[in-house]
């Protein structure tokens with residue numbers, strides 16, 4: 001576009017055409033705003049003619065449907081918010097617009113971001129673009145699918161326990177969860193407020209660095225936003241690997257990991273070592289308690305955050321004769337099974353008499369996990385591990401077994417407990433042709449180092465911009 005060989009209108013049209021062709025099978029979108037996107041594309045072309053060089057000028061993007069937008073509904077994949085139009089744009093949406101980005105639509109997700117397969121979405125689940133009988137992962141499944149299928153050039157997802165990195169891994173694209181506090185959560189519908197973070201899903205690491213540079217930064221409207229300068233992420237990529245130490249956490253290569261996944265991740269470690277990095281083994285002794293601690297803390301926070309959906313201020317309201325019945329019927333009919341399960345777990349964990357045994361204990365474990373990472377990062381700059389213990393599974397295979405679903409987050413959720421940045425980079429494919437990702441993690445606010453390692457890995461795997469044969 002900068003060379004005048006392609007217009008934003010043409011590019012946006014091609015994304016909308018792909019949505020038309022593929023989305024009845026992939027179902028990555030809940031809302032598509034064709035008219036708004038084409039108008040924004042025409043405006044972007046005019047701006048470029050006038051000399052505007054916005055970082056994302058004329059680039060069609062998709063947005064997970066729990067990030068508030070004034071122009072489109074924000075459903076959170078739930079009947080509760082099926083008709084909800086936010087009265088304001090999220091901070092990240094303001095940033096995307098200011099940089100000239102075009103929003104083509106809002107993507108399919110697990111209801112209120114609770115899940116690892118996107119199957120709890122009450123408007124129908126998305127499918128994996130590499131094999132539509134398989135899940136795309138979740139909860140930002142629609143975002144990852146839209147990018148993998150080039151229905152959008154990038155997307156914003158949210159990650160509370162792995163929801164950006166895991167679907168990115170299962171769909172063969174790049175997904176990054178920034179440091180807690182790096183990207184404003186203003187306008188992100190809350191799930192687990194101490195864990196949630198917005199981040200990019202893209203077709204390669206360079207695009208990821210570019211999108212992060214646009215959405216990162218201080219915002220006084222989010223009290224946990226951190227006032228630190230935003231680095232020049234795209235510029236950080238091209239530094240080599242030879243000064244970097246790569247840590248391999250022993251605990252991440254034990255039982256439960258699929259052999260093909262282990263093979264791909266070990267292959268990635270060799271590639272980073274060939275590129276000049278030093279490889280050291282590290283240990284995270286308390287990581288084994290991560291799943292238990294996460295599902296107590298995330299559910300506790302969810303039970304509190306979701307108390308607001310009572311039929312009064314916004315969203316679905318069940319008709320009833322009196323107030324208590326209205327609350328009860330609204331929440332009974334408006335929430336799906338998984339959301340109710342989380343509210344029950346969280347309410348139980350916070351209730352008097354159980355608080356010390358569950359919520360407090362989980363918080364103490366969280367501190368131990370934070371200390372584990374701190375110690376590990378004394379010996380290395382970046383940790384390498386699997387993203388998901390297995391490649392994508394068949395649609396329906398885990399829907400009746402919540403624990404099996406929860407265990408699929410075993411390698412990602414400790415990043416959120418510790419507030420660290422993490423990225424998933426395509427690493428290879430299973431024998432069945434399903435993508436496998438490699439996870440990198442770094443200390444707080446070391447996004448530049450993380451992206452540099454990811455970029456060097458991507459140079460070796462040569463999997464950037466791979467397109468599924470749809």
Ligand code: GLN
Pocket residue numbers: 113114115116138139158159160161162163164191298409
């Ligand atoms: N799968 C995890 C959960 O269900 C993480 C979800 C997320 O990151 N939003 O809680």
